Amino acid sequence: MSKTVIIAGTGPLLGEAIAREFASHGCSLGLFARSTEYINDLAADLRGEEIDAVAVPTDVTDADEVAAGFETVREKLGPVDVLIHNTAVRGGGPITHCDPEQFENVWRSRAYAGFLCAKEAVADMQGGGGTILFTGTSFALDGAAQMVAWGSAGFATRGLARSLADDLSDDGIQVTYAAIRAQIATEDDELGATAVRANDVASTFWNLADNDTAITTELDIRPRDSG
Template sequence: MARTVVVAGVGPGLGASVAHRFATEGCDVALLARSASYLDGLAAELDGTEGSGLAVPTDLTDESAVREAFAEIREAFGPVDVLVNNASGAAWKGLRDVSVDELDRAWEVGPRGGFLCAQEAVEDMVAGDGGTVVFTGATTSVRGREGAVGFSAAKFAVRGIAESMARELGPEGVHVAHVVIDGQIRPDADVADPEAYLDPDDVAETYWRLAEQNRSAWTLELDLRPHVEEF
């Protein structure tokens, strides 16, 4: 039976790669983001794989919109088995430059949006045979970055949500994992040194393996970085 996968926060980079990876395994993949035109095209691509796609344009900061999105997904595909929380949004500004509205936006898209999606998806997982929730983190999930106070704060919060959920829901069969993306993901455009970037398809492969892990040895957190990075 095909698994129902929700990717919350889908764009041309990692979100699209994750969607393709799961769809090639025969999963039904629901795509959540605000850009309806992009989601429609990506959903059509997924329909050409072993799985299928569903575009669900959604404002992840809107509680009612998220609830309605998951109702649409259940009607089309059934209960949710895998959730990938990939959304983030923040102004790259320091303390003296960032506005309260910009700080609020970072929190609304990342921690709050991930929280809303997780609340919806986890109920299906607990009622069924379990499931997987993956949160996309960043270098700033574990150490703050100069000039990015909003982004850093939001990513720290996402990590805390993931860790708390893992301890609460692991005994109920829900695998919660947090992935620290410790580097830049390669853009679609040509770059001078591709090996200095993380390949989004390779990152997506890691997400698939997390969803496939046996519950006797679940990963809570891992970090991914390009091999040419210096530490």
Template sequence: MAEVCVLVGAGPSLGAGLAWKFAREGCRMALVSRDRDALAALEAELRAAGLEATAFPADAADPESVAACFAAIRERLGDPEILLYNAAIVEPATLSDADFDYVMRCFGANAGGALLCAQQVIPAMRRNRRGSILFSGGVLAFEPILGWGVTAIGKAALRNMALVLDQELRGDGIHVASVAIHGGIQTDPFYAPDRIADAFWTLHRQQPASAFEREMHFKRPD
């Protein structure tokens, strides 16, 4: 039976690239986003191409919204075998004078929501001793840039979350990894969404557990 893939952050750009890639590979897509209009448009495009996709509007940083969303996904599609977490707030902002509520809102989207969503799929993946949890990371986790401090701390937390979850879950047959994107998706053709989506698919297909990469750096060769 086709795998159920939950894509959180199913918007334009990389979100759309991931949706098309995994749907074309035969997955039944559960598309999650706060943006109902973008979500409906992507769902319609995939269905028009004969691919299976269902929209589930939700706020990834809100625990109640996430719980209700994943309950609806399980009821309609079954237990997810794949979680792709692509939700993020990527904006220039300095830490030294940032509004605290704004920092927490960004951190919730960039890291907190990833944990909320992962915790929704881990129990079934543990029972079945298989599954993939893959996060969209970025170069700011390694090389903070002046003026992007708020985004940088979220991406750094996301990276470490992936590394810790890999330690906790690899023995259960669950592949946890992040894809560190080292360039601008909107500005450099090398970082085209479909190329990055291929990297996510490569990670998902890795077997056995001893072959799991816990971090993939998507960047130009040195």
């Protein structure tokens, strides 16, 4: 059955791979990002393949913009069945090289934006079920000595996902945190021991969202040869 999917953070690597994977299964797509030109081009390309796709320029750290973006998708595509929170911002470095603004930006992009998007998605999913998937990193499991902003935001986002999973399971809503322990590579990249293909991650996400009988709260995605 076709699903209405919002990808919050549709970029040219994993975000696009997710969009194309779900599109291949007949899903309708709401593409959220601040990169207006990119998501407009991607949506037009998908529509050329007879996929219902809407580009929604959105700052997902702004509550009003998130609410307006979800309303646009509802009006054009219907209630949301799947939310994939896939945002990312720059924020590397140890505490001596991480200023307060940078630290807050990473947290807002990951945990706060995840809360805003999930809150809107749940309004559509209660009573009918659905999937909320947080694309994350292993920093949320192990910490990150040289990535203090991402390490902190990772734990916060994973905590949000786990709390939502416990809260919403009785409504048939699956909430999953996917910890990716790898670099993301395209189909054309040489695949090293520390990388996974974006398309493979995207197909894993589809299998998760298409499962109507089981709920997965956490995924640990790593290269096949990583040990």
